[in-house]
Amino acid sequence: MKLAIGCDHGGYELKQSILKHLNSRKVDYKDFGCFSTDSCDYPDFALAVSESIISGECDRGILICGTGIGISIAANKVTGIRAAHCTDVYSARMARQHNNANIIAIGGRITGEAIALEMVDAFIDTEFEGGRHGKRVEKIAKVEEKYMIRRNMEMDERVTVISHPLIQHKLAIIRDKNTGSKEFRELLSEVAMLMCYEVTRNFQLEDVEIETPICKMNAKMLTGKKVAIVPILRAGLGMVDGMLKLVPAAKVGHIGLYRDPETLKPVEYYCKLPTDIEEREVIITDPMLATGGSAADAITLLKKKGARNIKLMCLIAAPEGVKAVREAHPDVDIFVANIDEKLNDHGYIVPGLGDAGDRIFGTK
Ligand SMILES: O=P(O)(O)OC[C@H]1O[C@H](OP(=O)(O)OP(=O)(O)O)[C@H](O)[C@@H]1O
Numbered sequence: 001m002k003l004a005i006g007c008d009h010g011g012y013e014l015k016q017s018i019l020k021h022l023n024s025r026k027v028d029y030k031d032f033g034c035f036s037t038d039s040c041d042y043p044d045f046a047l048a049v050s051e052s053i054i055s056g057e058c059d060r061g062i063l064i065c066g067t068g069i070g071i072s073i074a075a076n077k078v079t080g081i082r083a084a085h086c087t088d089v090y091s092a093r094m095a096r097q098h099n100n101a102n103i104i105a106i107g108g109r110i111t112g113e114a115i116a117l118e119m120v121d122a123f124i125d126t127e128f129e130g131g132r133h134g135k136r137v138e139k140i141a142k143v144e145e146k147y148m149i150r151r152n153m154e155m156d157e158r159v160t161v162i163s164h165p166l167i168q169h170k171l172a173i174i175r176d177k178n179t180g181s182k183e184f185r186e187l188l189s190e191v192a193m194l195m196c197y198e199v200t201r202n203f204q205l206e207d208v209e210i211e212t213p214i215c216k217m218n219a220k221m222l223t224g225k226k227v228a229i230v231p232i233l234r235a236g237l238g239m240v241d242g243m244l245k246l247v248p249a250a251k252v253g254h255i256g257l258y259r260d261p262e263t264l265k266p267v268e269y270y271c272k273l274p275t276d277i278e279e280r281e282v283i284i285t286d287p288m289l290a291t292g293g294s295a296a297d298a299i300t301l302l303k304k305k306g307a308r309n310i311k312l313m314c315l316i317a318a319p320e321g322v323k324a325v326r327e328a329h330p331d332v333d334i335f336v337a338n339i340d341e342k343l344n345d346h347g348y349i350v351p352g353l354g355d356a357g358d359r360i361f362g363t364k
């Protein structure tokens, strides 16, 4: 096992004692500094030690600052690091046995040398127990993954969350379980129209000469881009009318998919597209992007039929669905009104709005 060790000025003295101890035990280590008691910043050393563990250069780490608190907080910001701030031998052992901690953080101004060396021994010599503790550590990893996905999405230029106040207001009413089908349909259609404004933002304009009652002028008009709106049946239908209000010349294709309630995998049952789909800018509509299976399959189908320029417009997405579509179809822009928290065990978006198809058509 190779250890990484780092400290700030507050942990320097204790680190020297620990290094001597590691040498006497013939433990392999790499010292990432600091190398004197001159004032320095603990996050720098937390990062160096943490990255050496994540990269596989070292297996576990020891971090020391004045209290052990700041340096452990900094290390825990690195994905995959489980830094345990310990002040006694029992905690050091448990941090390994129960938490699979890969870093121990010690306070140079808190813990005496004798106890600190015993803590280091417990940290090095104790193995992770796994079992029920494995399940819990996996849950920690899931939390990291969730926030990482969200951060990646926020930075992803191909994922647009349309947060206009009108859309957010209407979305709140749509979500409400007391909103009936009629109002649900009307609001979904209105939101689709507002979202369409953003989805069509890149449409090309050209100069055309027109004559106002006063004089001639060069005005801007759409280049006559051909558009196809393709709802995923059933629920996607609820967004078509709103879009046609803004793009009345668009052709409408239909893709019929339903999610198998057991496997959550999409099952195709219908496909009818404009014959010149390959020349059209395609906007797929579906209120819900849950696991992403339906949207990803619809995009695959459209690509097989020759479509090249595809956008996906959904009302609500789960992070898992956005990730799945981005991975399967990195060329497709995704527009949503909100990215919700997560999927539940039945593949429904939480908090979501329930079953979109049933709420639109009143089938439940
Ligand atoms: O991202 P996914 O996990 O694939 O789930 C999303 C799909 O589920 C819903 O349709 P559903 O299968 O309920 O059919 P419906 O529209 O006919 O009600 C929704 O309208 C999407 O098409």
Ligand SMILES: O=c1cc[nH]c(=O)[nH]1
Pocket (backbone or CB within 6 Å): 235, 288, 290, 347, 348, 349, 350, 352, 353, 354, 355, 356, 357
């Ligand atoms: O939350 C969800 C997930 C899939 N389909 C829906 O209609 N709602």
